[in-house]
Amino acid sequence: MSDLSPKTFRFALENGVGTITLDRPQRLNSLTFESYLELGAFFPALERHPEVRSLVITGEGTGEMQTTGYGAYASYHSPMLSIMSGMMLGSMLSSAFHPGYVPVYTSRPYVTHPTRVSQIRTARPSRPSASVFSRPSGSGRSFPARGGFRGGARFGVRRGDRPAPVRLTA
Amino acid sequence: MVLSIAQLPFRRRAPLEMLRLDGDRDAPDDDYTGFGHSRVEALTLAGRDGSVVVRDALVLALHCTDPCEALADDIELEFVLDEVAPELSVSVMLSTFLDVWLPRLRGDERAIVLALCNPHGATLPRPAGVDPATPLYYATGDVESWFHHGVRLAAESWHIAR
Numbered sequence: 443m444s445d446l447s448p449k450t451f452r453f454a455l456e457n458g459v460g461t462i463t464l465d466r467p468q469r470l471n472s473l474t475f476e477s478y479l480e481l482g483a484f485f486p487a488l489e490r491h492p493e494v495r496s497l498v499i500t501g502e503g504t505g506e507m508q509t510t511g512y513g514a515y516a517s518y519h520s521p522m523l524s525i526m527s528g529m530m531l532g533s534m535l536s537s538a539f540h541p542g543y544v545p546v547y548t549s550r551p552y553v554t555h556p557t558r559v560s561q562i563r564t565a566r567p568s569r570p571s572a573s574v575f576s577r578p579s580g581s582g583r584s585f586p587a588r589g590g591f592r593g594g595a596r597f598g599v600r601r602g603d604r605p606a607p608v609r610l611t612a
Numbered sequence: 613m614v615l616s617i618a619q620l621p622f623r624r625r626a627p628l629e630m631l632r633l634d635g636d637r638d639a640p641d642d643d644y645t646g647f648g649h650s651r652v653e654a655l656t657l658a659g660r661d662g663s664v665v666v667r668d669a670l671v672l673a674l675h676c677t678d679p680c681e682a683l684a685d686d687i688e689l690e691f692v693l694d695e696v697a698p699e700l701s702v703s704v705m706l707s708t709f710l711d712v713w714l715p716r717l718r719g720d721e722r723a724i725v726l727a728l729c730n731p732h733g734a735t736l737p738r739p740a741g742v743d744p745a746t747p748l749y750y751a752t753g754d755v756e757s758w759f760h761h762g763v764r765l766a767a768e769s770w771h772i773a774r
Contacts, residue, residue, distance in 0.1 A: 594757030595632035595644035598729035607703035
């Protein structure tokens, strides 16, 4: 069990559920180089441990709630944002420290089911997807400029009502 | 009046303006008919299978006709010449256009890029006068310009003329 006694964060194991608690509330539980390295070594140890079946990542103190607002935004609170941020934090940590990690809710790496792709595209128009460069023009491809993408032009003439061009041969 | 390919007003332009990236659009402008050439310090050619960054490139902004005849090794271009006469446009085969214009435009650039839709996936030969050390990139499918951490041309795939 010695390999599950971290120095830069806390760890508890109960009924197969491991809990990592980031314990730097004075710094809103931000990672240090030391904790980053230790987490990197810790995740593989969790995988090898016979009793650990799932993992909860949390933080100590107010830092746990920083996603609901901090500083000038301290009055802002959104449960959905908190849930989403928690998922993102878990996903980020999993990806950062254990690239081969497979989420507990699926037996294979998570991918959006094909039948839901169009819904997601509708719901999240600002998210550049892998299909951004594969769909033909005029298909509704759109990214808000604030998302970092700025549209330019398509390099083909749309005939519309234009008269046919005059052919030049020389 | 434009009477020959050599008389086309194919001018040097600022890169962002030529590629219609000087505005704040969410999506590419489908009605854009501007054309010209520009020297671009770096741009990303993004395709379905990945992307490549091309540096110090001569970029030619061109447009295919609509409808575009399916040819195995050439593309019919269209130049909308509203500045010459309202609703005037001319068509030119890409191979002929490059034969006329590339010798005029060539400098010491390290690559040539065609910003041009290739809806029928024509396989373009390397134009005469373009040495193998200077790759000429062309795309298959629609080509769109985007700005995302720099100039980006997106298409189904990108190829080098052989």
